[in-house]
Amino acid sequence: MKNGFLFFFGLFFALALSWAGLVLGTNAQLGDLSPHYDDLEGKSFPERANGIAARGGLVYKDLGCASCHTQQVRRADYGADQARGWGDRQSVARDYVYQNPPMLGTSRTGPDLANYGSRAEAAGKSLAEVLADLYNGSEGMPAYRFLFETRKIVGEPSAKALAGVAPAGYELVPTERAETLAAYLLSLKQTYAFAEAAPYEADDSKEGANE
Numbered sequence: 006m007k008n009g010f011l012f013f014f015g016l017f018f019a020l021a022l023s024w025a026g027l028v029l030g031t032n033a034q035l036g037d038l039s040p041h042y043d044d045l046e047g048k049s050f051p052e053r054a055n056g057i058a059a060r061g062g063l064v065y066k067d068l069g070c071a072s073c074h075t076q077q078v079r080r081a082d083y084g085a086d087q088a089r090g091w092g093d094r095q096s097v098a099r100d101y102v103y104q105n106p107p108m109l110g111t112s113r114t115g116p117d118l119a120n121y122g123s124r125a126e127a128a129g130k131s132l133a134e135v136l137a138d139l140y141n142g143s144e145g146m147p148a149y150r151f152l153f154e155t156r157k158i159v160g161e162p163s164a165k166a167l168a169g170v171a172p173a174g175y176e177l178v179p180t181e182r183a184e185t186l187a188a189y190l191l192s193l194k195q196t197y198a199f200a201e202a203a204p205y206e207a208d209d210s211k212e213g214a215n216e
């Protein structure tokens with residue numbers, strides 16, 4: 006090949022340029038995104054998940070919940086997410102600064118869970134009810150029974166036992182994985198109003214100028 010060197014150099018250059026644009030460019034834009042410190046509240050947002058919820062996040066990742074559940078709310082005119090009650094604002098990159106990796110999800114067989122914690126709170130759902138949902142499953146949602154164990158009641162019954170599912174003399178108790186997973190689900194909230202999450206407002210003073 007006469008121009009072998011030029012050919013390979015050109016190919017290398019094209020690939021290097023697109024890699025730089027995609028990887029370095031994105032990293033330059035978002036790589037050092039920091040939490041937002043709110044002076045009035047005296048703390049920064051997003052809040053770091055507590056230890057138990059963070060461990061539950063690992064269970065969520067491990068069990069592949071993200072194959073059926075997303076955790077990202079689209080802006081109002083990009084889809085019906087907000088109309089479905091999945092969130093009051095769109096998700097922004099800052100929501101995920103503490104998540105490694107962010108559980109954005111791959112498909113929406115089930116509802117988006119970005120704000121599951123706030124929904125459960127508003128509905129007055131207790132930790133025990135969230136656990137019962139994981140045990141029972143529902144239409145389309147698998148029952149995660151292996152996260153619970155039936156054991157013989159020895160002495161005092163456990164305060165954590167699920168009501169009414171075990172035969173007499175036995176009790177059904179959540180394993181540590183189930184408990185941390187439920188704590189994780191209840192911690193899911195994207196409610197803080199970051200400035201960049203506010204919908205774009207057209208400048209009214211210029212209205213009509215382009216018409």
Ligand code: HEC
Pocket residue numbers: 065068069070071072073074114115116118121124143144145146147149186190
């Ligand atoms: C095969 C797909 C699938 C998988 C895997 C799955 N889910 Fe679901 N999930 C669903 C569907 C479908 C629903 C809606 C069920 C309904 O409306 O009755 C749901 C509902 C839920 C809800 C209630 C949401 C709400 O807004 O009320 C929670 C919480 C939940 N899933 C958590 C999980 C967790 C945690 C995992 C992993 C351990 C998981 N799901 C794995 C399909 C799935």
